[in-house]
Amino acid sequence: MSFLKKKLIQNGLIFKQSIKDSSTKKVADFYKESPFPNYKNDDNKDTILKKGEKNFLASRFKEFIGYKKKVLEVGCGTGQLSLYFAIGTNNHVVGLDATIESLELANDFANKNQIENINFVNADIFDDVLHKDYFDFIWCNGVLHHTKNPYDGFKILTKSLKNQGYILVGLYNRMGRVRTIIRKYIYKIFGIKILNFLDSTLKNLKHDEKEKKSWLRDQYHHPIESLHTIDEVLHWFSQNKIDFVNSIPSCTFEENSYKNFFIKKSSGNIFSRFLSQFNMIFNNLGSDGGLFVVIGRKNEH
Ligand SMILES: C[S@@+](CC[C@H](N)C(=O)[O-])C[C@H]1O[C@@H](n2cnc3c(N)ncnc32)[C@H](O)[C@@H]1O
Structure with a gap:
């Protein structure tokens, strides 16, 4: 398959490579017991669409992607968001995850609902199985902080992003959590x-x-969890030729409008970023687990 740089075993929509790393195995074993996020018995195309539309950031992202694009979701779990990105579009969506039990649920759902513009990859991010410069959009939310080395994971992912492509990274915040x-x-x-x-x-x-x-x-109860800051991610960006686009919470004192979320904003200064992250403790970002999101765009020239 053109999105893979290695030949993997195919079973239905899933391409599989065995997981060897002990910390990734530990995480995959953890999700095996209770795949995340869960499906309800009566979930179908409509309910997945409705769930996706309710998620403001995801629905803006889908709108922004447009059509005929290549989209990667890293750590897609049971693939609900990947499926949401695929439904009703001619984009090709790839969901990668280390937990085969989660991807099997995703595969069954896609088959049952005849969603064909999607594939799943059961592999470890660190095994670097994806093709270089392939994807227009990468979504990686709530995943890298559950890996042995979030920065190395990020570096590997950016390789598969096309020049001028967008990457969204969501991590637990040091203050927000x-x-x-x-x-x-x-x-x-x-x-x-x-x-x-x-x-x-x-x-x-x-x-x-x-x-x-x-x-x-x-x-x-998670066995592996690390905490991060916007400043850290800005450093990751600058080391990998990624320009800052926007973040939640915002890097400045400006209120963030989801409507123009993918339009470039200021990355503020150390003081404004500190205050914005400190504020998370007191707002809904802090009460919901302390995730922050940063979006960047690859700029190799
Ligand atoms: C908290 S869940 C997030 C699921 C989904 N992104 C969401 O927001 O609902 C984290 C997912 O990352 C996957 N994961 C963790 N470490 C991984 C790794 N090294 N390679 C691939 N997937 C990994 C896990 O299997 C799990 O499904």
Whole structure:
């Protein structure tokens, strides 16, 4: 397949290479027990579309991608977002993930719903299986902080991005995740009941035991987790010929409008970036797990 630089074994829509690295194996084993995010029994094209449209950033991203593009989602888990990006477009979407059990759910869903413009790759990011300069868009949200070396993972991914292509990276923030870390300690001491009061996402999932379990494990029991800052990602960008485009939270004091999210903004200064990330502790970004997102564009010239 042209998006792969190595020949992998194909089974349905999935191309597979065995995972050898011990920390990636540990993470894949962790998700095997409770694939993330979960599917509901009655999920179909419509419900996946609706879920995607509700996610403001993802729906703006899909709109911005347009048509006839090559899109990669890294750490796609059960592939719901990759499927959302593929449905109703002529883009070719590739979802890569280390957990075969998650990709099998994605593959079954795509087959059942006759979604053909999608493939999945079961491989470790660090095995560097993707073709150089291939994708127009890369989405990698909530993944690199669960790997042994987030920067090395990022560097490998940028190789498969075309010049002028866009990359979106979402990571746990050093300041923004403070509330989750405090909740983790309280949960250890007082048990699950108290989390139902303190974690608003968990509270909203109270009628769905499977989704609740999957969120609980992802947020509070993960075997590998690291914390990062916008400044760190800006450094990753400058080392890999990626220009800053925008971030959530914004790097300046300006309110971020999702409408123009892919239009280049100022990266502010050390002080404005610090305040913006510090603010996460008190806003919904901090209460939802402390993820921050940075978008960049490859510029090799
Ligand atoms: C928290 S889940 C995120 C799923 C999805 N991106 C989302 O936001 O719903 C992290 C995913 O990254 C995958 N992953 C972690 N380390 C990986 C690696 N080294 N190579 C490939 N996938 C990896 C896991 O298997 C898991 O499905």
